[in-house]
Amino acid sequence: MRRLRAALTPYALIFPGGVWLAIFFVVPTVVMLSLSLQSGNVADGFVFTWNWQSYVDGLTNYHDQIIRSLVYGLAATLIQIVIGFPVAYWIAFKGGRHKSVYLFLLLLPFLVSFVLRTISWQFLLSDNGMLLGPLKNIGLLPGDFRVLATPFAVIGGLAYNFLPFMVLPIYVALERIDPRVLEAANDLYAGKFQTFLRVVLPLSLPGVFAGVLMTFVPASSDYVNASVLGGTNTTMIGNVIQNQYLVTQDYPTASALSFTLMALLLVGIFAYAKALGTEDVLEVAAR
């Protein structure tokens, strides 16, 4: 009896998570895969026909937007590393006893709704707004200069909106570096730069890895930033998918595009994990 119970325990433990995954991941994925292979329309219904044409159509019409999404996501992620790493470093090592205050300040803007934050960027960056208006008035910028409705606005918005998801994992990785390791480096005549390059940086990489995962994936599939801050030729694949579902009601093409995007991101993540190793990452992510 006890043996049986022992044998069942792991399954019992995995049950809640398993059910969750089954309902909210497996079922939607199967439905989406199925939809992507159906043909028909809303009025007459959709029938499963192994219709691969949706993939062909989706990729021929919207490959630009898929590539653009990945490029924007990557650019935003790089910007986040450049901005986020020093911030995390400063809070972890120079924050002193106010560390938690700084972390709270970092997160404070993110208590406001995602969409609202993006719309406030629209106000800030408007052509004659509080930022560009004065610069134009004193002649520093040409009159027809604009930031909104350009790729820079979209990438900037993406970088801004997902920044904490980059800073926090890096902070966690830096925070857990044993100070004695740094002292040892010092004892062994490593300068500040040497210490950073050969001790701190390698130890922080798992944090950077986790940060990249947590920002690149949502940034590449985002559609709010492109629709609020973008203009022509800045549409991302998320906007296309939303349009295909809601406006055109071409469910198969929308599903095919979603599935393609998911597959591309998964392949990318696996390649990336393979290249950098995953054990440390899981450790950081678990904290």
Add this chain to the structure above:
Amino acid sequence: MSNPSTPDPAFLRGLTQRRLGRRDAFRVAGLSAAGLALAACGVQGKGVARPTSSAQAQSEVEKYWAGKVKNGHVDFANWPLYMDPEHPELKKFTEQTGITVTYKEVIQETTSWFAKIQPQLAAGQSIDYDLMVVTNSIQLTQLIKLGYLVPLDHERLPNFAKNVGERYKNESFDPGNVFTVPYASGMTGIAYNPKYVTTPPTSYSALWDPKYKGKVGMMADSQEIANFGMFVLGIDPEKSTPADWEKAADKLRQQRDSGIVRKYYDQSYIDPLAKGDIWLCQAWSGDVFQKNLSDGTDLKFVIPEEGATIWTDNFMIPKSAANPVDAITLIDFFYQPPIAASLAEYINYVTPVPAAQEIIRSNAAKATGEDKKTLEMIADSPLVFPSPEVYAKLRTYRTLADSAEQKKFESIFQPITTS
């Protein structure tokens, strides 16, 4: 021992051919089960045929309305800024009939509203509203075609018959008002900010003028941009053919690729226009008027010389409505000229009740000061009461006959805005 130079045939077979083991059998079984699961996810169609004869339509009406009674309540779904926030019309309605009304501004966009209610309507479930207002559009055609709307009993709409203008009684998207009756109409034309645009645009070609590079706003809606693309080429959108659509699409692509269009907007074009991010854009008539009134801006709206489209927002009752009798009573209430006048005074869109103009005039005569000026302006506004000359320039949207035509239309125009 076999000869080392000629390997054992069994060994060779093992190297070159896959052997199916128990696991493979499971895998094959699993795959076919997955295939079955995939096939089981088909989405059922819900299309129904439109009644072909008036006798058939009449029998549908009788079948639906038989035994329906007044329940004393209506749930009304409408667009934001489409009624005075105090709801004076609804209060009067409750006073007169004893029917209470819950009014919610939940419809922001035809497409997203359709996407929201479609699954419930398809399942025959209530959408929690007895009355809703939807623009004539691809989605409205679908609502009708999918059989989601109640055929209206015109015997219960005496005010509609008496007071509504003739042109609203035979709209191409719903001839004979079988399922829909008008709430208000508006025009899509060009709005501009006179601070930046010094020569008032008179033609659609202004939106293609390189001197406004990066300062032109267009709409993201496929039908709206298609109409503009056709007007500028001298094509009547209402009678357009797929060949015309291709030509219009070329023109619109050229406008986009030469950098003239800044962005394709949903309803959010009005703020950028007021701020000067865009200088001129596609716009809906009432929006410009309301923005000027509420924020003191001085935006202008023009109906270009080529003509413009007029759209109609329509009352309709979803099939699953719990209180259809109360809903149709409320619909008819809105066609009393004083009520129509009071609504038009606030929303500044075209009212389907021409008699409202005289009432607004007489209200203006009684009012004083600022109110008097506003009321006089509304009574004389061609955007609220278009003159016959203006009406002559107005066209309606092309009604897309079936899903194949709709798909064709969208596949031509949608890639332009999602570039």
